[in-house]
Amino acid sequence: MSAAQHDSSANEPVDVTDGKLSRFEIVKEGLRRDGIEILHYEPAFPVPGTKVEKRIERFIAFCFVVAGLGALGFVAVFAFWPWEYEYAEFGGAGSMSKWYTPMLGLTLALGLGGLGIGILTWAKKLLPVEELVQERHDGGSNEEDRVITGAVVGNMVEETGIKRRPMLKRALLFGAAPLGLAAIAPLGTLIVPPGDDLVTTGFNPRNNDGQPVGLMLKDGTRVRPDMISVGGQITAFPAIPDGSTNKHADSPVLLIHLRDEDAKKARENAYEMYEGAQWNNYIAYSKICTHVGCPASLYEQQTNRLLCPCHQSQFLITDNAKPVFGPATRHLPQLPIDVDEDGFFYAVSDFLVPIGPAFWERG
Amino acid sequence: MKRRKFDAAALPGKVGGALDDRFKLASPARKLMTKVFPDHWSFLLGEIALFSFIVLLLTGTFLALFFEPSMVEVHYEGSYLPLRGIEMSKAYESTLNISFDIRGGLVIRQMHHWGALLFVAAILVHMGRTFFSGAFRKPRETNWVIGAILFILAFFEGLLGYSIPDDGLSGTGLRIIHGITESIPLIGSWAAHALFGGEFPGEVIITRFYILHVLLVPGIMLALIAVHVGLVFAQKHSQWPGPGRTENNVVGYRMFPNYAAKQGGFFMLVFAVIAFMGGLFQINPLWLFGPYEASVVSSGSQPDFYVMFLDGLVRLFPNWELSGFGFILPAVFWPAVIGMGVAFTVPLLYPFIERRFTKDRAHHNLLERPRDNPTRTAVGAMFASIWLITTVTGANDIIADKFNISLNAMTWGGRIGIVVIPVLTFYITKRICLGLQQHDREVLAHGIETGIMRRDPDGRFYEIHQPLTDEVDEHGHPKVLEYNGWTVPKKMNRVGALKPGLRGFFKPIEIPGDSTDQSSLDSKDTREEIEAGKK
Numbered sequence: 001m002s003a004a005q006h007d008s009s010a011n012e013p014v015d016v017t018d019g020k021l022s023r024f025e026i027v028k029e030g031l032r033r034d035g036i037e038i039l040h041y042e043p044a045f046p047v048p049g050t051k052v053e054k055r056i057e058r059f060i061a062f063c064f065v066v067a068g069l070g071a072l073g074f075v076a077v078f079a080f081w082p083w084e085y086e087y088a089e090f091g092g093a094g095s096m097s098k099w100y101t102p103m104l105g106l107t108l109a110l111g112l113g114g115l116g117i118g119i120l121t122w123a124k125k126l127l128p129v130e131e132l133v134q135e136r137h138d139g140g141s142n143e144e145d146r147v148i149t150g151a152v153v154g155n156m157v158e159e160t161g162i163k164r165r166p167m168l169k170r171a172l173l174f175g176a177a178p179l180g181l182a183a184i185a186p187l188g189t190l191i192v193p194p195g196d197d198l199v200t201t202g203f204n205p206r207n208n209d210g211q212p213v214g215l216m217l218k219d220g221t222r223v224r225p226d227m228i229s230v231g232g233q234i235t236a237f238p239a240i241p242d243g244s245t246n247k248h249a250d251s252p253v254l255l256i257h258l259r260d261e262d263a264k265k266a267r268e269n270a271y272e273m274y275e276g277a278q279w280n281n282y283i284a285y286s287k288i289c290t291h292v293g294c295p296a297s298l299y300e301q302q303t304n305r306l307l308c309p310c311h312q313s314q315f316l317i318t319d320n321a322k323p324v325f326g327p328a329t330r331h332l333p334q335l336p337i338d339v340d341e342d343g344f345f346y347a348v349s350d351f352l353v354p355i356g357p358a359f360w361e362r363g
Numbered sequence: 364m365k366r367r368k369f370d371a372a373a374l375p376g377k378v379g380g381a382l383d384d385r386f387k388l389a390s391p392a393r394k395l396m397t398k399v400f401p402d403h404w405s406f407l408l409g410e411i412a413l414f415s416f417i418v419l420l421l422t423g424t425f426l427a428l429f430f431e432p433s434m435v436e437v438h439y440e441g442s443y444l445p446l447r448g449i450e451m452s453k454a455y456e457s458t459l460n461i462s463f464d465i466r467g468g469l470v471i472r473q474m475h476h477w478g479a480l481l482f483v484a485a486i487l488v489h490m491g492r493t494f495f496s497g498a499f500r501k502p503r504e505t506n507w508v509i510g511a512i513l514f515i516l517a518f519f520e521g522l523l524g525y526s527i528p529d530d531g532l533s534g535t536g537l538r539i540i541h542g543i544t545e546s547i548p549l550i551g552s553w554a555a556h557a558l559f560g561g562e563f564p565g566e567v568i569i570t571r572f573y574i575l576h577v578l579l580v581p582g583i584m585l586a587l588i589a590v591h592v593g594l595v596f597a598q599k600h601s602q603w604p605g606p607g608r609t610e611n612n613v614v615g616y617r618m619f620p621n622y623a624a625k626q627g628g629f630f631m632l633v634f635a636v637i638a639f640m641g642g643l644f645q646i647n648p649l650w651l652f653g654p655y656e657a658s659v660v661s662s663g664s665q666p667d668f669y670v671m672f673l674d675g676l677v678r679l680f681p682n683w684e685l686s687g688f689g690f691i692l693p694a695v696f697w698p699a700v701i702g703m704g705v706a707f708t709v710p711l712l713y714p715f716i717e718r719r720f721t722k723d724r725a726h727h728n729l730l731e732r733p734r735d736n737p738t739r740t741a742v743g744a745m746f747a748s749i750w751l752i753t754t755v756t757g758a759n760d761i762i763a764d765k766f767n768i769s770l771n772a773m774t775w776g777g778r779i780g781i782v783v784i785p786v787l788t789f790y791i792t793k794r795i796c797l798g799l800q801q802h803d804r805e806v807l808a809h810g811i812e813t814g815i816m817r818r819d820p821d822g823r824f825y826e827i828h829q830p831l832t833d834e835v836d837e838h839g840h841p842k843v844l845e846y847n848g849w850t851v852p853k854k855m856n857r858v859g860a861l862k863p864g865l866r867g868f869f870k871p872i873e874i875p876g877d878s879t880d881q882s883s884l885d886s887k888d889t890r891e892e893i894e895a896g897k898k
Contacts, residue, residue: 030393030397031397034393034394034397036397036399039607039614078466078467083466083467084442085442085443085463085464086442087442087443087444087445101469101470101473101642102642102643103642104467104470104642105470105473105474105638105639105640105641105642105643106639106642106643108470108635108638108639108642109635109636109638109639109642110635111635112631112632112634112635112638113631113632113635113636113639115628115631116628116629116630116631116632116634116635117628117632118628119624119625119627119628119631120624120625120628120629120632122624122628123620123621123624123625123628124625127620127621127624130616130617130621131614131615131616132399132614132615132616132617133399133607133612133613133614134398134399134599134612134613135611135612136599136610136611136612136613136728138502138598138599138726138728139502139726190557190558190560191553191556191557192556192557192560192561193553193556194552194553194555194556197556197561197562198545198552198562218658235658237658244658245436245450246534246564246655246656246657248657249538249562249563249564249657250562250563250657252657252658287658288657291542291694291695292538292539292541292542292543292546292677292695292699293538293539293541293542293563294535294538294539294660294664295657295658295659295660297658297659297660298662309660309661309662309663309664309760310535310539310660310664310674311674311677311678312678312759312760312770312771312774323682325771325774326678326682326774327677327678327679327680327681327682327694327695327698328682329682329683329684329693329694330684356542357541357542357545357546357693357695358545358546358684358691358693358694359545359546359551359552359555359691359693360547360548360549360550360551360552360690360691360692361552361689361690361691362691363686363689363690363691
């Protein structure tokens with residue numbers, strides 16, 4: 001095969017302008033000039049007009065018609081199908097509009113798919129079956145070209161004289177390097193010093209004119225002990241403006257009403273810094289997981305475990321919410337709580353340790 | 364003045380001439396149109412990625428016309444009743460509006476999401492094909508590196524995309540991104556503050572992620588995709604070995620009309636599949652999740668599938684926190700930052716790592732079958748097994764729930780699995796490759812197993828083999844054929860001795876061979892008994 005190829009490429013180029021060649025002969029000559037040889041070439045249907053060919057033609061035409069209908073259908077659905085969303089408790093029974101999106105998808109898929117399958121069938125079944133072989137010319141340029149380009153580059157460097165003029169070299173470096181710095185300097189605008197953001201929360205008294213911060217529900221209601229049944233839990237927020245919004249994303253606590261024996265256990269186990277942090281059978285833990293910060297809020301009443309649904313860290317609430325399983329290393333910080341004379345919970349102080357995931361300077 | 368007659372037939376020639384006068388196109392256009400491309404189904408995988416990217420650009424542009432990347436608090440008053448009157452960010456509100464109050468918005472949004480999943484999936488499978496066939500070897504290392512960078516960009520592009528609607532799920536994702544950023548030694552808290560513009564979640568993160576998602580990252584990707592595809596053209600596509608195929612040629616069909624038609628049709632098909640899924644399969648129903656609130660999370664909070672390996676890695680890593688001198692190195696730094704870094708850089712550098720060991724500096728235009736490079740295949744399978752374990756672990760709470768398995772057992776299973784299974788995978792894959800190689804060579808030497816058993820007069824049983832060649836060596840044994848890197852026929856119907864087996868899904872589209880019709884089995888006038896291979 002390769003011998004034949006060499007023979008043909010050794011031939012003189014055929015004159016393609018003399019008008020004697022057929023069109024396909026000119027194509028072949030073009031291929032030959034581009035280093036391509038036809039190994040195999042035959043029409044898909046040597047005898048035109050056979051039954052099989054006709055069937056394939058009909059199939060392709062059918063695909064294109066389906067495509068056209070699908071596209072028209074898409075436009076029609078888009079324009080005329082009732083599309084306004086109607087909410088209904090059980091899936092909007094009886095409403096046409098709930099079929100709007102599926103109908104759009106279906107008609108568009110028909111339009112595109114019909115066209116795609118039609119074109120593919122055309123290419124696979126009707127185009128001539130061909131196999132060609134083309135030479136590759138990789139592996140770099142020839143030695144001469146390399147020498148010439150090398151000389152051009154070397155000469156160019158020589159012409160600038162950068163090697164002979166060290167003073168200019170240094171001056172250029174001095175001139176250009178600061179420009180690089182200048183280019184990245186605006187990014188410095190992004191830097192915001194963390195300050196004490198990571199070690200304070202909404203429960204810090206400074207958010208409440210120095211007075212201890214109360215606990216409230218999402219809707220702003222202050223929390224009283226009788227709002228939580230035994231074994232129950234609620235999410236509480238600092239009772240300050242925007243206390244329950246994402247402006248104080250670090251603040252949410254889980255306030256749990258422990259059963260008597262659990263409360264006793266929790267009190268016995270309490271770390272020294274948390275002595276007295278519990279109020280009777282009530283205990284408040286930061287909701288922000290110490291792993292990477294998801295709200296660790298799945299409370300398993302039977303085992304007294306808190307589970308973080310993101311990475312399955314588990315914390316034992318009768319023992320300082322220390323991690324007992326999963327990737328978290330640190331206990332959930334406890335919020336020291338008390339009840340004021342009006343019967344509302346308040347935070348005696350801010351959290352005693354930084355809440356949430358660990359960071360370098362947390363120490 | 365008399366109007367000149369318009370000659371439609373001469374128009375293409377005239378236009379062509381006019382273009383050539385100006386741009387000298389005749390030769391380059393011809394070379395492009397007659398460029399020969401090798402054909403194999405596995406070469407189509409990259410195209411799926413390319414086509415989904417185009418669909419993503421189209422649908423993304425539509426979404427950008429209606430999405431408002433703002434964290435300003437608004438009252439929702441749209442048509443989705445359960446959320447009416449609820450405070451939420453403008454970003455979430457406008458996403459709800461795209462889903463409910465903008466004609467055709469939901470189908471485009473879902474097509475965008477499905478397109479993104481298909482895009483990353485296609486990239487992964489395409490990378491696998493390139494890896495296991497050795498297509499990344501010299502001279503194509505540059506294109507492998509560009510492809511690996513494109514994967515990394517696609518990963519982050521997807522992450523940015525599903526973070527910006529500001530629903531309950533995406534906010535949880537942002538919180539995790541924040542926690543992971545905080546874990547970086549020395550600069551963690553400063554980096555997190557720089558990223559979020561202050562304390563989490565702040566008021567700028569959606570706006571920042573949005574501009575990265577719609578301008579910066581896709582812009583870089585578009586440029587890299589152009590180079591990626593351009594290099595395939597310039598370097599010519601690699602090809603599988605086979606008859607007549609050498610390192611110095613390309614065997615296939617021409618760019619036009621065959622290849623272009625197939626590509627065009629395939630693009631329509633990929634687009635159609637995305638449209639179908641976007642219309643009929645619900646994805647990310649974020650109206651069910653509600654706006655992001657720092658205190659709310661639901662069980663079953665999973666990222667998109669391509670991020671799940673990272674989530675799984677984070678779930679499996681033990682709580683090994685290092686501390687001392689008043690500083691902390693959080694445990695999550697290892698799986699999330701180092702793990703992600705390794706997952707991205709090792710594949711990126713793989714061509715150079717492999718070359719260090721093989722010292723192979725030759726040009727390779729012929730691909731290798733995975734079995735022919737057992738070590739590489741085993742390494743690839745090992746990485747795939749790690750990816751699979753971590754990805755499954757990313758959903759271990761769902762699996763635990765659906766199959767009633769203890770969640771802690773799932774975690775421990777993953778922890779043990781990630782140590783044991785990759786080693787086993789490496790060993791088993793390598794043995795399978797070697798076994799397949801050996802069998803190929805056996806068939807080349809002794810022929811195809813015919814399934815015909817013979818008994819010698821002395822009582823021994825043996826199976827008759829059909830040699831693949833008529834040539835014999837000086838002892839009269841069939842000549843041992845040389846392995847050329849391509850499929851060896853292993854069934855008699857592959858060499859035309861029997862009719863092909865049944866094909867077709869609902870009904871056979873080939874008629875089964877009739878065992879009584881001997882004439883169909885052999886073109887020769889008389890069939891000879893198979894004798895060869897007999898000892």
